[in-house]
Amino acid sequence: MSTEKPLPVIDHDSAPYWEAAHEGRLDIPLxxxxxxxxxxxxxxxxxCHSDNLKFDTVSGRGEVHxxxxxxxxxxxxxxxxxxxxVALIELEEGPRMMSRIQTDDPESVRIGAKVEVTxxxxxxxxxxxxxxxx
Amino acid sequence: MKNGRDPVIVxxxxxxxxxxxxxxxxxxxxxAALVAKAAVEEAGLTLDDVxxxxxxxxxxxPGPGQLATVTLGEYLNIMPTYxxxxxxxxxxxxxxxxxxxxxxxxxxxxxxxxxxxxxQKSLRSRNLGGRPSVLSMQHETPYGMxxxxxxxxxxxxxxxxxxxxxSENLAEIAVATRKWAQLNPAATRRDxxxxxxxxxxxxxxxxxxxxxxxxxxxxxxAIVMTTAERARDLKTKPVAVKGYGxxxxxxxxxxxxxxxxxxxxxKAGETAMKMAGVSHSDIDVVEVYDSFTVTVLxxxxxLGFCKIGEGGDFVxxxxxxxxxxxxxxxxxxxxxALHPGMYGMFLLIEASRQLxxxxxxxxxxxxxxxxxxxTGGTLSSGATVILQKD
Ligand SMILES: [Zn+2]
Numbered sequence: 001m002s003t004e005k006p007l008p009v010i011d012h013d014s015a016p017y018w019e020a021a022h023e024g025r026l027d028i029p030l031x032x033x034x035x036x037x038x039x040x041x042x043x044x045x046x047x048c049h050s051d052n053l054k055f056d057t058v059s060g061r062g063e064v065h066x067x068x069x070x071x072x073x074x075x076x077x078x079x080x081x082x083x084x085x086v087a088l089i090e091l092e093e094g095p096r097m098m099s100r101i102q103t104d105d106p107e108s109v110r111i112g113a114k115v116e117v118t119x120x121x122x123x124x125x126x127x128x129x130x131x132x133x134x
Numbered sequence: 135m136k137n138g139r140d141p142v143i144v145x146x147x148x149x150x151x152x153x154x155x156x157x158x159x160x161x162x163x164x165x166a167a168l169v170a171k172a173a174v175e176e177a178g179l180t181l182d183d184v185x186x187x188x189x190x191x192x193x194x195x196p197g198p199g200q201l202a203t204v205t206l207g208e209y210l211n212i213m214p215t216y217x218x219x220x221x222x223x224x225x226x227x228x229x230x231x232x233x234x235x236x237x238x239x240x241x242x243x244x245x246x247x248x249x250x251x252x253x254q255k256s257l258r259s260r261n262l263g264g265r266p267s268v269l270s271m272q273h274e275t276p277y278g279m280x281x282x283x284x285x286x287x288x289x290x291x292x293x294x295x296x297x298x299x300x301s302e303n304l305a306e307i308a309v310a311t312r313k314w315a316q317l318n319p320a321a322t323r324r325d326x327x328x329x330x331x332x333x334x335x336x337x338x339x340x341x342x343x344x345x346x347x348x349x350x351x352x353x354x355x356a357i358v359m360t361t362a363e364r365a366r367d368l369k370t371k372p373v374a375v376k377g378y379g380x381x382x383x384x385x386x387x388x389x390x391x392x393x394x395x396x397x398x399x400x401k402a403g404e405t406a407m408k409m410a411g412v413s414h415s416d417i418d419v420v421e422v423y424d425s426f427t428v429t430v431l432x433x434x435x436x437l438g439f440c441k442i443g444e445g446g447d448f449v450x451x452x453x454x455x456x457x458x459x460x461x462x463x464x465x466x467x468x469x470x471a472l473h474p475g476m477y478g479m480f481l482l483i484e485a486s487r488q489l490x491x492x493x494x495x496x497x498x499x500x501x502x503x504x505x506x507x508x509t510g511g512t513l514s515s516g517a518t519v520i521l522q523k524d
């Protein structure tokens with residue numbers, strides 16, 4: 001079994017998001033009709049189904065909506081990371097996104113903890129938006 | 135009002151397993167065929183009487199499993215004229231019962247066969263973590279999301295935060311379910327279990343421990359449905375399908391609308407109970423999908439057996455155990471009896487057997503109405519069926 005970590009298979013919906021992350025920005029779609037942001041990026045707005053969308057650079061601030069401390073890795077590729085915190089972050093702008101909490105103390109993570117984005121380069125093409133507690 | 139085309143269940147079969155593995159030597163399709171044959175023959179029918187074929191599974195993908203009904207029909211050498219390969223995860227079979235019921239009422243088929251088979255334990259093939267990170271999963275898999283347990287853990291964490299639910303509450307479910315398994319000779323895990331055992335078992339994905347998680351086993355099961363009229367000439371006592379409902383909300387757990395509330399179960403349950411014309415107090419036995427202990431808690435709340443947030447109190451004091459006020463998961467469930475990947479088939483088989491009154495030591499006395507609720511994906515889909523002794 002491969003021990004290389006899985007990388008996102010980028011598509012036309014997600015390319016601008018991953019390109020921005022690689023350049024150190026958190027860009028997510030903003031609807032020109034209902035004015036709401038959404039995540040993950042789609043070709044139509046999941047709130048009002050408009051296709052009048054553009055990518056918008058957001059604050060990168062939010063809070064932990066929920067999380068789990070993985071004591072068993074999600075496959076051998078993540079074995080060296082255990083224990084690690086996978087968290088669902090609710091951004092200030094509204095949408096939720098899955099990510100990692102970067103911390104030396106997984107036990108300190110709480111629902112409601114304030115977090116901000118930090119960018120972690122994985123390969124020459126891919127950079128992941130992780131979060132850390134503030 | 136009774137109608138000759140009212141849908142009924144007339145045949146049931148499941149494959150014997152030992153230490154979680156098939157006893158019989160056959161392929162995954164071979165086990166599907168063996169249980170299909172046993173279920174139709176129990177009713178006094180043959181496979182040649184089957185004109186409706188419904189299945190879902192995880193075998194043969196990519197490949198022949200992509201067209202599961204076609205491949206299974208070929209193996210059985212039958213030519214069904216009504217098929218349904220709906221796959222919404224482990225709840226697919228509750229949805230199949232609904233779809234077969236509608237086809238039977240409509241006169242679109244006469245004998246519907248619903249089949250499931252998995253040899254995941256024998257093959258050691260349960261490896262959801264190896265799924266490619268395409269489409270919505272590109273935003274979850276690369277972060278090391280433990281699949282599927284991590285999603286259920288996140289829902290449990292949220293429920294604990296909002297309502298004060300505890301790990302002890304969740305452990306009560308595992309312990310009560312094990313007590314039922316101890317009454318079922320076919321169950322895989324029958325050794326005694328305490329709340330402390332659950333709490334001291336290995337932490338997998340906080341707050342879920344190893345013993346909050348279902349088993350990984352092989353398994354195959356089949357159900358045969360026909361009309362009330364046709365059932366009069368058959369060998370078994372029919373179980374009536376009185377109501378059904380289904381719904382789904384998301385695939386990726388990050389897209390779940392409310393992580394502490396199971397909306398598909400709420401919707402499906404309301405629809406099914408309204409159709410059947412029953413209320414909660416009419417239900418004698420409950421079979422709900424227990425992929426994880428928290429799945430049960432969320433399901434009981436969403437179905438309205440208790441208020442949202444009060445599931446922890448509801449399952450306390452071994453209320454769902456044998457002899458308790460709320461008989462649930464009476465075969466020992468996915469937690470202790472078997473869990474071959476998509477468990478919903480076995481909820482239906484156990485509920486039907488309870489209504490037939492053939493469950494021996496674990497028989498719920500006077501069981502006349504059963505509620506079955508399957509959950510699929512990562513709390514993604516839900517489908518409810520109300521069954522009644524005819
Ligand atoms: Zn919009």
